[in-house]
Amino acid sequence: MTKSDPFKGFHNSPAIIRLAVMMYVRFPLSLRNIEDLLHERGIDISYETARYWWNKFGPMFAAEIRRNHVQQMRSYSNWQWHLDEVL
Numbered sequence: 001m002t003k004s005d006p007f008k009g010f011h012n013s014p015a016i017i018r019l020a021v022m023m024y025v026r027f028p029l030s031l032r033n034i035e036d037l038l039h040e041r042g043i044d045i046s047y048e049t050a051r052y053w054w055n056k057f058g059p060m061f062a063a064e065i066r067r068n069h070v071q072q073m074r075s076y077s078n079w080q081w082h083l084d085e086v087l
Contacts, residue, residue, distance in 0.1 A: 017053050017057060020050050020053055021050075031047035031048075
């Protein structure tokens with residue numbers, strides 16, 4: 001069974017959507033700042049579009065990052081969960 005493309009039906013490429021979402025999540029920027037930064041790169045979107053992308057694709061990107069991190073950790077031969085105790 002193949003997964004459907006989550007970016008199907010969007011006019012912008014997945015790279016642009018990923019860039020906008022990652023800029024918003026990674027840096028302390030407002031949605032209007034994201035709009036301005038993308039406009040300087042020649043990408044015309046509204047801040048509402050960036051908000052919609054963040055709501056729709058943010059959880060998907062977070063799960064992908066988590067999954068990649070766990071795979072990377074499991075590639076080590078002595079991998080195990082670590083619990084740090086704080087008193």
